[in-house]
Amino acid sequence: MNLKYGEFHILERELEALAPMHRVAFAAACCERLYPHYDIYLRAAREDDWDGEDLFRVALDEIWQFLAGKKVDVARFRQLYSDSDQSYPDYENVDTPEAQTAAGAILNTLELCLDPSVQQTISVAKEIDETLFMYIDYLYQSEDEYSADISHEELVEIVSNHPFTVREMAKQSEDLQRLRETPTLTGEFLQWLRTSSENGGKSLLDLS
Numbered sequence: 001m002n003l004k005y006g007e008f009h010i011l012e013r014e015l016e017a018l019a020p021m022h023r024v025a026f027a028a029a030c031c032e033r034l035y036p037h038y039d040i041y042l043r044a045a046r047e048d049d050w051d052g053e054d055l056f057r058v059a060l061d062e063i064w065q066f067l068a069g070k071k072v073d074v075a076r077f078r079q080l081y082s083d084s085d086q087s088y089p090d091y092e093n094v095d096t097p098e099a100q101t102a103a104g105a106i107l108n109t110l111e112l113c114l115d116p117s118v119q120q121t122i123s124v125a126k127e128i129d130e131t132l133f134m135y136i137d138y139l140y141q142s143e144d145e146y147s148a149d150i151s152h153e154e155l156v157e158i159v160s161n162h163p164f165t166v167r168e169m170a171k172q173s174e175d176l177q178r179l180r181e182t183p184t185l186t187g188e189f190l191q192w193l194r195t196s197s198e199n200g201g202k203s204l205l206d207l208s
Contacts, residue, residue, distance in 0.1 A: 001014065001173060001176070001177065002169070002170070002173050003169045003172050003173045003176075004160065004169060005129065005132070005156075005159060005160040005165050005169060006129060006156065006160070008122055008125070008126070011122060011125055011172075012118055012119075012122060014176045014180075015118045015121050015122070015176075016118055017180060018176075018179055018180065020116035021067060021116065021185060022179045022182075022185065023112065023116045023117075023118070023121040024063070024066075024067060024109065024112050024113055024116050024121075025067050025179060025185055025190065025193055026121060026172075026175055026176065026179060027105070027108070027109040027112050027121050027124040027125075028060065028063050028064060028067065028109055028193075028194070029175050029193050029194065029196075029197045030105060030109075030124050030125060030127075030128055030172070030197075031060055031063075031102070031105045031106050031109055031124065032060070032194060032197040032198065033128070033168070033171070033197045033199065033203060033204040034098070034101060034102035034105050034106075034127065034128060034131060034203060034204065035056070035057070035060060035102055035106070035203070036102075036201070036202060036203035036207060036208050037096060037098035037099045037101070037102040037131070037203050037205070037207060038056050038089070038099045038102040038103055038106075039054075039057075039208075040096055040098075040099065040207060040208070041089055041094060041095070041096050041099035042054055044095065055080075055083050055084045055086070055087045056084050056087065056102070056103055056106050058080070058083075058084075059080045059081075059083075059084045059106055059110055060106055060109075062076075062080060063106075063109055063110065063113060064190065064194060066113055067185055067190055068185075068187055068190055072113070074114060077110055077113050077114055078114075080110055081107060081110045081111065084103070084106065084107060084110070085107060087103075088100070088103050088104075088107075089103055097134055098131050098134065098135060098203070098205065098207070101127040101128075101130050101131045101134075102127070102131075104127050105124045105127035105128070108120065108123045108124045108127065109124055112124065125172070128168060128172075128204065131204070131205070132159055132162070132164060132165050132168065132204075132205075133155075133156075133159050135164070135205050136158065136159045136162045136164065136165070137155060137159070140155070140158055164204060164205055164206070167204070168204050171196075171197070171204075175193065178192075178193070179193075
């Protein structure tokens with residue numbers, strides 16, 4: 001099975017075959033590849049003398065602890081969501097829209113911990129697709145051969161075939177296969193799933 005960009009019906013079928021906690025694990029791995037974008041935003045904010053806690057990192061770390069067997073009650077997840085939501089990048093001031101999709105993915109994964117449904121998991125994957133589309137569109141507009149007359153369908157084709165997208169779809173496919181083959185989320189497996197998404201500290205767009 002090889003996922004393709006935007007083919008959520010295939011992802012839906014794959015997720016339906018997974019146990020609820022495995023869906024959370026898939027989403028958490030997606031978040032790790034997006035998180036560096038939020039970290040970029042946060043570092044810029046700290047240069048402007050903001051010294052608040054990185055609540056999205058706290059939330060994502062707690063999701064991994066939950067996957068590893070830590071008992072986390074509903075109230076805690078709701079509190080994590082509320083706290084993190086207060087740190088959501090401002091639409092008017094943020095310079096990197098990718099930080100917003102990273103934050104959105106983590107918020108969606110917090111909700112997923114309470115309701116590990118297929119559709120909620122897909123909402124996390126859609127944040128990745130939006131991130132790829134926005135950034136590759138930006139790169140394409142920066143090129144000399146950019147044409148303002150390009151259709152949406154042509155742009156989707158460009159995004160689908162971009163190396164960033166091809167690599168991300170391959171990673172999602174690999175994660176889904178490994179999750180299918182792993183009945184129990186052991187500490188060793190979760191460590192692999194988490195660290196295999198690190199990309200040398202860079203995001204899925206090679207940003208850091």
